[in-house]
Amino acid sequence: MHTATPIHFSPAAPNTENQQSDRNPIVGGRVELQLLTTLKCNLKCSYCSLGVGEVLGSQVHVEYDVDQLSTFIDTHLQGKVVYVTFYGGEPTLNKPLMLEVMRRFPRFRFQLQTNATLISKLPDETLGRLSNVLASIDGGEATTDAYRGRGIYRQVMKNLREVRAKVGGSITARVTWGNPDTTFEELDQLVGEDTPFDYLYWQFVADQQYGGDSLPKRQAVLVQMIDKFFSRTDVLYPLIPLMGMVRNKLFPTRAQELYAGRAQCRVSTHLLNVMPNGEIYPCPDLLYAPDMKMGDIKGNWLKPSPLQLSSEMPCERCEAYSWCRGNCMKNLYNGYVKQDVQYRSNVVEPICELIRFMGREIDQRKPQAWFEQATLPVRKQIMDCEVYEYVEIMP
Ligand code: SF4
Numbered sequence: 433m434h435t436a437t438p439i440h441f442s443p444a445a446p447n448t449e450n451q452q453s454d455r456n457p458i459v460g461g462r463v464e465l466q467l468l469t470t471l472k473c474n475l476k477c478s479y480c481s482l483g484v485g486e487v488l489g490s491q492v493h494v495e496y497d498v499d500q501l502s503t504f505i506d507t508h509l510q511g512k513v514v515y516v517t518f519y520g521g522e523p524t525l526n527k528p529l530m531l532e533v534m535r536r537f538p539r540f541r542f543q544l545q546t547n548a549t550l551i552s553k554l555p556d557e558t559l560g561r562l563s564n565v566l567a568s569i570d571g572g573e574a575t576t577d578a579y580r581g582r583g584i585y586r587q588v589m590k591n592l593r594e595v596r597a598k599v600g601g602s603i604t605a606r607v608t609w610g611n612p613d614t615t616f617e618e619l620d621q622l623v624g625e626d627t628p629f630d631y632l633y634w635q636f637v638a639d640q641q642y643g644g645d646s647l648p649k650r651q652a653v654l655v656q657m658i659d660k661f662f663s664r665t666d667v668l669y670p671l672i673p674l675m676g677m678v679r680n681k682l683f684p685t686r687a688q689e690l691y692a693g694r695a696q697c698r699v700s701t702h703l704l705n706v707m708p709n710g711e712i713y714p715c716p717d718l719l720y721a722p723d724m725k726m727g728d729i730k731g732n733w734l735k736p737s738p739l740q741l742s743s744e745m746p747c748e749r750c751e752a753y754s755w756c757r758g759n760c761m762k763n764l765y766n767g768y769v770k771q772d773v774q775y776r777s778n779v780v781e782p783i784c785e786l787i788r789f790m791g792r793e794i795d796q797r798k799p800q801a802w803f804e805q806a807t808l809p810v811r812k813q814i815m816d817c818e819v820y821e822y823v824e825i826m827p
């Protein structure tokens with residue numbers, strides 16, 4: 433999520449409560465409520481996807497109250513394991529909502545997706561309840577500051593070091609890999625010694641950054657990552673996309689159990705993005721598309737996600753499908769259903785090529801034999817890492 437190119441959708445008829453399907457709109461036993469606490473942000477990252485469709489800054493105040501949220505949860509999410517991701521804009525700009533939701537629903541798990549510039553202002557009680565912090569960073573200092581503004585890298589690292597001991601769960605570096613010149617070393621250092629991060633998750637930027645020699649450059653970095661991943665069986669190299677791909681290749685049933693075999697970013701099964709005005713959408717990058725609306729907190733209705741794999745998409749004929757599961761449904765939808773041919777050839781297809789490349793490189797290193805040699809803690813992380821629940825897994 434997070435990065436996009438403008439796509440224009442034709443408005444669908446407004447959804448109403450009586451359009452709600454009879455079947456349970458949530459597939460499986462878990463649900464992620466991603467609450468966009470505000471669409472305001474204190475940074476101006478050059479690739480921000482909320483800039484598309486003029487979403488960024490469009491809703492500053494939350495228009496539903498926590499009682500309405502509670503009624504919605506009681507009506508539609510009964511019996512599910514619920515976890516909440518605070519998202520934005522920059523979610524920490526609406527601290528009161530975060531605190532209220534955490535106090536009102538103490539049984540839930542909580543994650544914060546943040547640019548980490550304000551995280552040290554959160555109360556210790558809040559930090560202690562966070563199962564995971566997804567902190568956005570773009571690589572090393574030069575790359576991060578080029579996208580986010582001068583001094584941001586140092587500020588983020590300082591803040592995260594300051595709060596590290598207070599955060600109850602993990603801290604994951606969330607990288608949008610935009611620049612083709614990003615090096616292995618700058619990504620590697622994010623999970624090196626003396627880092628505040630436990631894991632690295634990256635996503636390939638959904639923007640036109642795949643021309644010229646940018647694919648071979650990215651592939652060279654990927655080879656270094658994959659080599660390092662398989663170089664040890666006693667210590668995990670904590671790169672979530674590699675961990676998830678290896679898991680899916682070795683244990684394909686896990687993807688069936690956890691997402692009914694659908695996209696691992698959960699948009700087709702159990703991810704609800706709640707806008708500040710209470711409208712619900714499956715993908716945080718398609719908040720401006722009326723035909724993607726799937727529910728409403730104030731109206732207390734919910735229907736199944738409209739963002740599903742369809743016959744126009746190439747996945748079922750793809751060598752990667754058994755473990756990729758359709759990577760980014762937004763990209764596939766824009767490229768193949770909305771038939772944005774330029775986006776398809778300049779963004780979607782190059783990313784798919786990178787995914788297939790990673791799959792082949794992993795296979796060459798004999799993941800089964802590696803797993804058989806791996807220590808139990810490494811195997812446990814590959815199988816059950818909690819962070820899989822909080823990120824898209826696929827890059
Ligand atoms: S479809 Fe999934 S991976 Fe793609 S932008 Fe949306 S949430 Fe992210």
Ligand code: SF4
Pocket residue numbers: 746747748750751752753756757758759760783784785787788
């Ligand atoms: S690599 Fe692309 S085409 Fe292949 S399964 Fe993944 S998303 Fe679908």
